[in-house]
Amino acid sequence: MAIDEHPGPTDALETCASVALQDNPWWQLDLRNIYRVTAVSILSSGDCCSEQLNGAEVRIGLSKDVTNQRCAIIFVSEGEQKYILPMWNNGRTLQNVALRGLAFHSSSSLENSVASKVIDGNQSSTCSVAIEQPGPWVTVDLLVPYSVTAVQLAYSSNCCFSYDVRVDDTSCEVISSNAYSLMTLDCGGIVGRYVTVIHHGVATPLCEVEVYSTLENLQNRFPQLPPPHVKDYCSDVSCGRDYILIPDEPKTWFEAQSYCREKYTDLATINDVQDMYRVMEKMENYSKKDFWIGLYEDVATWRWSLSGYYGASEAEFRNWGAGEPNLERATQDCAGIQHTGEWRDLQCDLLNFFLCFDGRTGALKSKILVETAMNWADAHSYCRKHHTDLLSVRNQAENQEVQSMVPEGKLAWIGLFQDSWKWSDGSYSSFRYLSQEQPLLGEGPNCAHVSDRKWNARSCDTKSMFLCYTFKKKTFVRISADFDMSDPAVQQQIVIQLEAKMRDMGITDFKINWKMSGQQKQP
Template sequence: MAFSCSGMEGRYVNIFIPGVQKTLQLCEIKVYATTDITGANVALRGVATQSAEPASAATAPHMANDDYPLETCASVPLQDNPWWQLDLRSIYRITAVSIISIGDCCSEELNRAEVRIGLRNDNSNQRCAIISIAAGQRIYNYQCGIMEGRFVHVVLPGLHKKLTVCEVKVYGAVLENVALRGVAFQSSLRSKTTGQASRVIDGQFSTCSITEDKPGQWVTVDLLVPYNVTVIQLAFSENCCYGDEVRVDDTRCTISSSAQSLMTLDCGGIVGRYVTVIHPDIPPPLCEVEVYSTWENPQNIVPQWPPPNDYCSLASCSRDYILIHNEPKTWFEAQTYCRERYTDLATINNNHDMNRVVDKMENDFSDFWIGLYQDVINWRWSLSDEGYYGDGEAEFRNWGVSEPNNENTIQHCANIQHMGEWGDLDCDLLNYFLCFDGRDGAPETKILVETPMNWADAQRYCREHHTDLLSVRNQAENQDIQSMVPIGKLAWIGLFRDSWKWSDGSNSLFRHQWQGSLDSLGEGLNCAYVYNRKWNVRSCDTKSMFLCYYFKKRSVVTIKTDFDMNDLAIQQQILSQLEKEMKNKGISDFKISWRMSGLVSVKQEIKDNNK
């Protein structure tokens, strides 16, 4: 059995069975903790295909998963929305994907390509990342949380595109097939010597169950105990059986892949003991029934990290919000909806953003989800710039004896004393604090501010006058700053513990006025919503309206001409040419408007939906 602990920090792992007169027997415990991409490249086990025939055998699909990134590449000839696909043939818990490009000469052949992972063998799977090519860089690593799937797609949206990928590496572990623990039986047996039901759970695709040659036959696997069934795979002796009905107890699963010999079904976490495959027509041999049971739903029950939006610079883009009021959804359903159609659930960075959010409310009593959710409490630094930390430096800690102790469950901010040891305190206490100044053009500086403030005010002061509260990255830095703290005093540093995270992975620490107490929340996942202009918290399973955000991209084109720009025919001709050019670049959602002032300029506004 495998469990995801979502990055919980700790030293001790405890396994216990509640109750009296119990026996606990364990054969093996394995604990994994990693920040880098490690492990086996499982892409070598998969079968690669692509959207168009290669120009030659040297650029065939399998050249991108042959483990020779410097020598071979797969290439899809010029077409609309080209893609490269990897079928892993089993269901994996995928933790990371690495993409290797051909180099600076052909960067446009991979730039802005999307990496998608899931159960479907088409381009509608969940997006893991958008590749943004950087000069001199060939390897692009993406850690997307834990995503479960069989197919990995690299898709390049747009018209008349050529896609070139030199290597795709996939890191993860195959999920356990719990059907191997069960027993199987079937409606009939064609032969007394071959085709028994047990062959569908023997772990081999070469042996098959064979029922009588007539419609309505079925095969059932008894898992012996109820499981939380998320995925089922069926292996047949030939491509077929798209019309088969597959049930977990009395609930039907959805077929995710098209008719083929290895068929994947999404069961969405149905709890049941019996898996039944019913053939409406005369069935071919059924060779294997694989059942996967996990706590992570392949359709995004656990929040995933979306791709970065650095391809849309602040100079050319603005963030906007849209309220979806006619399709109430749970928080996780809303997250999936926003990511598929826009960018993500709304992130609110400051009071200005909050005022814009309030403008989206139809009346004072509207309530809707935003992108804030409660996760595992962990310690993190106020300064979130990843480039500031070397390997392992963001995890450096120098706690004193019995620290952190979270006394009275309110000590969520870290301090340092003159001996260099750290402790945790109530963030509302007043202390000296240490700022870090790393602004461009000035040497990095550490500053002790001897005006006592609470942690939040200290953070605000450091950000306004310097860069941020101080991060301590290693023992040498800790020894350097401990002498700055006066004897008998404590000083805030930038380390704090927080359980709230934004859906898009933003490091925004902005929190608006909360309605009610956060200490009385029940068990289970809790998410934030806006009600009557204040923030509130409730179970993420509640159905509600929700707020998405997206990026609007603006471009201004100045046209100088001797023609009469007041001539409507000339205006129409220019507009037609601009529209054609936009469509040739693969942009379909745009608006063009005129502004007449001495020179004539054309302003084009694009609502950028995940491009």
């Protein structure tokens, strides 16, 4: 009766709720979904008892018991009946990060059962079915690791379920509810990238998987690999990053970010020179215009230029010398190791020896000292061109190994540098495309934009064109014939026939690239 829309007692009907005399009485409302609660209004009985509400606690959270976070303590003034909680916001607003991810399930070949339907934001009308036995599953790839607070599953009908929901390899705790078509699981801040729903039995159509996080995602220190049970995954080899320029709807950086996340994947992340060349191609008709990319300024942190080389705790290893890092000058933001094993922070444009790491396929995972003095940026480029990257030092044992490689009285650059710039999609790339290697400068809050084919910074509140990115699947077709495949006329005929076949299949948004392999007349 406390949620029946009647504001209070009437002549004919008492619409107030009460409980028997007891210690610590409580009343609870199940909203049957996860919401950001901004206000709660409480109305007491008009003829008595308002003061009995004084001192009661209002708690909001994911748990069905009474241990959720306290948001307010009720105090009803004398003669008043109504109490309105002030705005409640503890600074950790939950957001459904599944909307920006990718979805896969165990029945990808099943007609009209598209896995992406479970992350389209629609809880009721778009559902997906995974029927393969045993243990049909659905996986949402969040693309980067998040601290997952809760997972909510929306099904097409009420049922009794036997399922397991995991963030990476850790199971979440089921929260009991009376809404059997809507299941909520408390994941307690498990950090992970893949959210998998495994059904132990016949699976009812799953309409939505919502993954709630505070969006305080960790720096992505992990290699971007698909879940091991997902075969049809858009990997670096089979999937291309496609850039989409939005020239006709100028927006602030944050507005552009929201637009790209809703329509595509995110604001553009640019990982290397090849990516930048592709961006320039997109800008061919807008060479004199500027546009936002996904780089923004955040709190300055020390981080390694190489990702995926170390475990979660190893990335935090430091061996600073006494008084280091000494950040008295803004340009002191690159790290080097002395022959004593102690680290120093230095101006990045100083010339020093440097240490590379070679982790390429077929290489011996070796550490290389280059005894040619370069600044940090040039050393970084050299290591990436000839090996893998500048060296990351992961623990004390490795630090002792590395210090023995540094000549006495010398210092060598390692891959640690201080950077305040982050990518919108949470991915990691230390690549910058600046005019004469100048730092990104602006009057904060700063966001990066491309102007005259170089990156610059300015206030994020400026309205501009912007560049989004998404992923497109690649299909490789191997063709062999007895005639001369290097003949341009033959190649043109093959491309024409492939294009016609694609259009017959209803595919119109595609691009065909031709590549010869082997000797002439070979496929």
